[in-house]
Amino acid sequence: MEQTYFKIHPQVLRIDSTIPFDVYIRNIDGEYAQFHSKDTAYTAHFHNFIFINSLSELFVKKSDANNYFFYLENIFSEVLNDPFIGNKEKAFIAHGTITTIAMNLFQNVNAATALRYKKAIKPITEFVLKNDDSVKHLIMLTSNQYHEYNHPVNVGIFGMGLAKEMLNPEEHNLTEVFTGFFLHDIGKYTIPKEIYQKNSPLTEQEWVIMKKHPQFGYDLLKKYNLLTPESEVIVLQHHERHNGTGYPAGLNRDQIHTYSKICSIADAFDALSAYRPFRDAQSSYRALEIMREEMKNEFDNEFFKKFVLLFRNQGLD
Ligand SMILES: [Fe+2]
Ligand SMILES: [Fe+2]
Numbered sequence: 001m002e003q004t005y006f007k008i009h010p011q012v013l014r015i016d017s018t019i020p021f022d023v024y025i026r027n028i029d030g031e032y033a034q035f036h037s038k039d040t041a042y043t044a045h046f047h048n049f050i051f052i053n054s055l056s057e058l059f060v061k062k063s064d065a066n067n068y069f070f071y072l073e074n075i076f077s078e079v080l081n082d083p084f085i086g087n088k089e090k091a092f093i094a095h096g097t098i099t100t101i102a103m104n105l106f107q108n109v110n111a112a113t114a115l116r117y118k119k120a121i122k123p124i125t126e127f128v129l130k131n132d133d134s135v136k137h138l139i140m141l142t143s144n145q146y147h148e149y150n151h152p153v154n155v156g157i158f159g160m161g162l163a164k165e166m167l168n169p170e171e172h173n174l175t176e177v178f179t180g181f182f183l184h185d186i187g188k189y190t191i192p193k194e195i196y197q198k199n200s201p202l203t204e205q206e207w208v209i210m211k212k213h214p215q216f217g218y219d220l221l222k223k224y225n226l227l228t229p230e231s232e233v234i235v236l237q238h239h240e241r242h243n244g245t246g247y248p249a250g251l252n253r254d255q256i257h258t259y260s261k262i263c264s265i266a267d268a269f270d271a272l273s274a275y276r277p278f279r280d281a282q283s284s285y286r287a288l289e290i291m292r293e294e295m296k297n298e299f300d301n302e303f304f305k306k307f308v309l310l311f312r313n314q315g316l317d
Contacts, residue, residue: 004061004062005024005032005059005061006062006065007057007058007059008023008060009056009057010055010058011084012075012082012085013036014042015043015044015047016041016043016044017041018039018042019036019040019041020064020068020071021064021067021071022034022036022038022060023036023058024061025058025059026057035058038067065096066100068096069093069097069100070100072093072096073097073101073116073120076093076097076120077122077126079093080093080123080124080126087127087131088137090127090131090134091127091137091138091140091141092137092141094123094124095153098117098153099150101117102152102182104116105149109220111224111225114183114186114220114221115224115226117183118179118226121156121179125174129169135310135314138160139158139161139311139314142157144273144275144281145274145275146281148185148188148196148197151185151270151274152181152182152183152184152185154266155181155182155263156182156266158265158266158269159178159181159266161310162262162265162266162303162306163177163178163181163259165306165309166262166306167258173228173230176228176231177259179230179231180235180259180263181262183234183235184217184267186220186221186235187212187215187218187219188213188217190213191209191213191216192209195209196213211239212248214235214238214247215236217236233259234257234263236260237257237260237264239267240256241264242299242300242301243297243298245298253300256300261300261303264299265291265303265307266307268291268299269287269288269291272286272287272290273287288307288308288311291304292304
């Protein structure tokens with residue numbers, strides 16, 4: 001029974017808004033009772049009931065998760081800045097909302113959804129920069145179940161963590177840098193699904209097509225009018241490698257932009273940590289070990305060391 005519902009914070013329900021999901025309360029026997037019906041206005045009456053009864057948690061059915069996060073998307077900034085909501089809950093909200101949009105983008109790549117995705121990254125950037133424990137909470141939510149829509153979200157999260165350690169917000173437009181991380185693989189969506197979703201290693205010919213995804217991503221963002229100097233370098237260079245073995249241009253060392261160095265570490269780490277049908281997921285510890293030993297010269301060492309510290313300092317490895 002427990003599995004069918006997830007907990008929400010009562011504070012996220014805004015008075016006078018229409019709520020597109022049913023809301024439940026749990027009684028002392030652990031039974032769920034409907035508190036508020038879908039598609040009706042959430043009035044002050046409901047809010048007062050919560051206040052009078054000191055309810056600190058409400059519940060939503062997992063089958064309504066998309067509607068819940070869609071509702072949050074419209075009040076995203078307000079919720080992420082609400083002092084009555086804790087950072088762990090905010091991280092859950094941020095992660096769920098951005099993952100829902102990433103899923104929509106994956107299902108149908110278009111300019112309007114790409115813009116929704118980009119708009120949601122600004123409040124997340126503020127949340128991450130303002131709160132020391134935000135990255136830790138977000139990392140704990142990253143899924144190791146590889147999917148084309150949770151990979152960019154994971155890379156966004158790991159990238160934000162590392163960028164926060166390395167880049168001064170006064171000198172860089174971090175909203176745009178973070179947006180680049182979340183969009184780094186958008187070009188993959190224009191590659192035939194049988195190639196990028198293949199459940200076995202790619203053939204040589206398929207690799208030739210796959211390796212075009214940085215350029216396709218650049219073209220797509222340009223077409224959507226979403227290309228910025230930050231997303232341009234990240235999308236084009238995230239597969240370049242420190243020792244020159246990457247693609248598409250075979251750049252090396254400081255020919256590779258700082259933002260792309262960060263993205264390539266986050267990207268490789270997520271690819272190793274994720275479960276793929278053709279190999280097991282690696283633990284964070286093991287993924288970092290593979291990067292340090294087997295992929296030794298592929299990353300800028302100074303950046304890589306900071307990335308390892310990110311996990312150690314947060315007690316996550
Ligand atoms: Fe990529
Ligand atoms: Fe990627």
